[in-house]
Amino acid sequence: MEKNNILVRDLYKQFDGFLLDHVSFQVPKGRIVGFIGENGAGKSTTINLILDELKRDNGQIQIFGKENTISTVKEDIGVVFDECNFHDVFNTSDIEKILSGIYKSWDSCLYRQYLKRFKIPEKKQIGSFSKGMKMKLSIICAMAHKPKLLILDEATTGLDPVVRDEMLDLFLEFIQDEDCSILFSSHITSDIQKIADYVILIHQGKIIFEEQKDDLVYNFGIVKCGKEKFASISPDDYITHRVTNVSVECLVRDKEAIKHKYKNIVVDNATLEDIMLFYIKGGAA
Amino acid sequence: MEIIISNSSDKPIYEQICMQVKNLIMNGTLSAGEALPSMRALAKDLHISVITVQRAYEDLTRDGFIETVSGKGSFVAVQNKEFIQEEQLRIAEELLQKVAEIGRAHGISYEQMTNILKLFYEE
Amino acid sequence: MRGLIYKDITIFFKGIDKKLVLIAAGAIILLMVNTGVYAGLFASVMLAMTIGIQNIMSFASDEKASWKKYQLAMPVNAVSVVTSKYISVICTLAVSLAGSVLFNLLSSVAFRSFNITVWGVSTAASVIVPLLWTGICLPLTYWFGFHSAQTMGMIVVIPMFYFIKYFEDGVGFSAMTNSILSYVVVAGIAVVVLFIISMIISMAGYNRKE
Numbered sequence: 001m002e003k004n005n006i007l008v009r010d011l012y013k014q015f016d017g018f019l020l021d022h023v024s025f026q027v028p029k030g031r032i033v034g035f036i037g038e039n040g041a042g043k044s045t046t047i048n049l050i051l052d053e054l055k056r057d058n059g060q061i062q063i064f065g066k067e068n069t070i071s072t073v074k075e076d077i078g079v080v081f082d083e084c085n086f087h088d089v090f091n092t093s094d095i096e097k098i099l100s101g102i103y104k105s106w107d108s109c110l111y112r113q114y115l116k117r118f119k120i121p122e123k124k125q126i127g128s129f130s131k132g133m134k135m136k137l138s139i140i141c142a143m144a145h146k147p148k149l150l151i152l153d154e155a156t157t158g159l160d161p162v163v164r165d166e167m168l169d170l171f172l173e174f175i176q177d178e179d180c181s182i183l184f185s186s187h188i189t190s191d192i193q194k195i196a197d198y199v200i201l202i203h204q205g206k207i208i209f210e211e212q213k214d215d216l217v218y219n220f221g222i223v224k225c226g227k228e229k230f231a232s233i234s235p236d237d238y239i240t241h242r243v244t245n246v247s248v249e250c251l252v253r254d255k256e257a258i259k260h261k262y263k264n265i266v267v268d269n270a271t272l273e274d275i276m277l278f279y280i281k282g283g284a285a
Numbered sequence: 286m287e288i289i290i291s292n293s294s295d296k297p298i299y300e301q302i303c304m305q306v307k308n309l310i311m312n313g314t315l316s317a318g319e320a321l322p323s324m325r326a327l328a329k330d331l332h333i334s335v336i337t338v339q340r341a342y343e344d345l346t347r348d349g350f351i352e353t354v355s356g357k358g359s360f361v362a363v364q365n366k367e368f369i370q371e372e373q374l375r376i377a378e379e380l381l382q383k384v385a386e387i388g389r390a391h392g393i394s395y396e397q398m399t400n401i402l403k404l405f406y407e408e
Numbered sequence: 409m410r411g412l413i414y415k416d417i418t419i420f421f422k423g424i425d426k427k428l429v430l431i432a433a434g435a436i437i438l439l440m441v442n443t444g445v446y447a448g449l450f451a452s453v454m455l456a457m458t459i460g461i462q463n464i465m466s467f468a469s470d471e472k473a474s475w476k477k478y479q480l481a482m483p484v485n486a487v488s489v490v491t492s493k494y495i496s497v498i499c500t501l502a503v504s505l506a507g508s509v510l511f512n513l514l515s516s517v518a519f520r521s522f523n524i525t526v527w528g529v530s531t532a533a534s535v536i537v538p539l540l541w542t543g544i545c546l547p548l549t550y551w552f553g554f555h556s557a558q559t560m561g562m563i564v565v566i567p568m569f570y571f572i573k574y575f576e577d578g579v580g581f582s583a584m585t586n587s588i589l590s591y592v593v594v595a596g597i598a599v600v601v602l603f604i605i606s607m608i609i610s611m612a613g614y615n616r617k618e
Contacts, residue, residue, distance in 0.1 A: 030335070053480045055617045074483040085478035087469050089422040094414075101411025102482055151481075172329045197334040214337045218292050256295050269292060 002065035004028050005149045005181040011059035020045055020205045030178040034196030035185035042205045043185040047153045078142030082154035084134035088127025103145035111144035132163045150182045156191050168195050189272040208279050216275055221255025221267045240282035251278040302341035310350055310361055321359040409488045416496035419466045432458040445519050448512030452530040455507040460541025463497050467554040486614040494607050497542045501535055508534035532592040539599045543606040550613030
């Protein structure tokens, strides 16, 4: 039985001035995969290729075990982009008539429940909505047809922290069903840190790492020491380092092991953002 | 069920969860047959990944403290009454060993000690 | 597919361009006043052109909302997308026909003349003109984007105005006889065939990806 909702193998796509180079990863059932990277790193390109919006040059993409080019596969995918893709003149009833005529498993009851829960006005044209409300509506629409896979491309960017928190809660509710998955691309690493099970970092079209979120957040650490102390640290014990005006900082994989091995050393917790910056800006490992 | 985890502790998160659930079961806060929160629900409440909770639940199952029924969830194992008893007997033995050491070191007789113990049993 | 048809029809009606309506209304009034007995015919043609333009304009709102990107993530293929667009165009013909009947009624009442030829040609025009217009501009939109269709639309407007001018001068109509109706039937069939071919070309255009 298929255990991955998305399987990407050796994805290759060349544009003018950008190359997506042999990208491979999976999104297992029942898991949230966070996709982080700078703007222009290739997150949206990868998602567009998964959704068959762009043609890949080479490589394999499977969704629910089938080729991603089969359009019926999208019956079970909910997509949210960074903007609301509905015309300003529509209201929530228009949108329901449109989407219920497209998705076989559209659930009217669920849709209305969500609208009520998030206080989305029902007779107003959506052109008059705030950005936060439009995004809430987009997310509701993606979920109301009960998909098995949710693909979010910068779906929380531009939302205030309160709305973002509400949306993250909604995603966690969605994933209670062990058949469902979420692929969540964002450059707001704190959102990914909150809900992801796995984190993939992409940089300049290449996957830099694919790790468990809890390992990254709870085991990784940052060593802070002087130049002399740094010289005594074996290169096998850290991933990458950077030199500041006042110290040397190293990203380490297992902060407890480092604390035991090197006594009297400062090892701080690392946030996902710290880790991302170390990998992108730090020296080669 | 109350669980507190700390990311400044030197114990890995899954171990912290494991230990705390074991304690809750042993001190009776969680009774036999009681349902544990689903892995996903606990993950959501603790703001950690479900993978870590899964590992903790797997360890608890391996050690006989909980049982997982496919499709229904995880429950405090019924037969762990014996576990608890063994565990408590072990604790009692350790305490009695200390009592004996104190008695021998300070000249308190065996009869005196057993009388005190008898009084406590009859309370 | 019915979801997409609903979407296109809703945009057509809710997204009616106010500027377009004003220009069309102005032109229709001018025509009705100036063309005497044939007022009904000219007004019909004007309305039919407006319907044709409005159908293409809905692509502008698609582009503004980034709809195509969202649509590509839906379980719909080129056939259903394009077919539903073309069906929605056919649905809007109802407006064109209704308008044509209304204008001819007004004209007949005002001038107390009932000319079956004029009525027949008006009705035919109200159906043929939007089909012709969208039949040419839709494939362009699907292949080259909305702006090229807009440009093409502007270009086609010019001969239309010459056509109207020609008939306004009165010469044209006196040459019309009852046999024109058979020409109209032929034109009608030709437009339907064009419409179908246009649909196929549009589907190929929709499928093109980077």
